[in-house]
Amino acid sequence: MIKNTYIMVRSIWASLVCLLMVFIDEVSLQETVEGFIGSSAVLPCHSGNKRLQAITAHWRYKDVKNVYDILDGKGSVKEQDSAFKSRAATFPVEYMKGNFSLSLGNLRQTDAGTYCCFIPDVGHHQCTELQIKERPRGLQEQDKPSSRSNGVEAKAEKIVSLLIPFFSITILSCI
Template sequence: MRVMVVRCWLIYLILHLIDKGSLQDPLEIEGVVGDSVILPCSYKERVLNPDERNVFWRYNTHKNVYDIEKGKEVTEDQDAVFKDRIESFPLEYKNGNFSIKLNHLRFTDNGEFFCYISKVERQYNLRLTVRAPPPTLSPPKPTADSRSSSMKTQQDGIVNFLIAVLEFFVLHYF
């Protein structure tokens, strides 16, 4: 009897975890250093009352990214690495949209982000990959050496031209 209770409890726990999305593959998000990304999180099954709008954003399970409690932002316990870099969309909370925008991306932002909507026990997992910006194709800046060598080339060209003109006159008129 005891073994059967333990098995039923384990099956219930596994089904509960699967239902809540805890075992889901994280959504892959890519960004570029210095840019911004939207980290999506929404609940559309029903309209949440303001008292039910409790959402907790975490980075690598322990750093506090952003909290929404009863539909209001709470940043007192926000980790210093995210201070002044997070934007949310309070007008969208009533629609179940608790997405945030992470600005001024850094390589150290690579990792797992979690959005947990507590009253409905829904969790979203996101994996952010931050890459370097693509190289710019700007022309190389001239240096003192390159300017003098290009001037030398121009002078050599003028000298060669004058020699050719002089040879022309010598051959045709003398």
């Protein structure tokens, strides 16, 4: 009886850990990046595929406005919405690594919203929510938080700190 209860508890813990991992994966599908008015922010877009045949990616704001296009490995602003003129750029040396991240400069309050990156060659779609804040008084140019501190790394640290107790309990239940 005790052995069956022990096996059942272990099974429940394993199921909860798996469920938590699925939930975390779903939550991490959309990034949130914070930026300050007048500064810049980098919106992530990684295909995960390092062997792309034709390098084409499209950045859209709220699925309506054209922010930036990458056509056959070259940036294109031909059909760019005027709200993003001279403020949007990508990193061409990173294209071959599957990195199509977008840098948006001179941020305005009206820039807040959802930006999506589409990579048609691999069927990839990644969205980022850009939040715009006023710069706190006393925050100097050199004290600006980097986009990394508000993005993937910060979320990963939070997730890991939440998972450590779960994994510890799971390991202890296996002993």
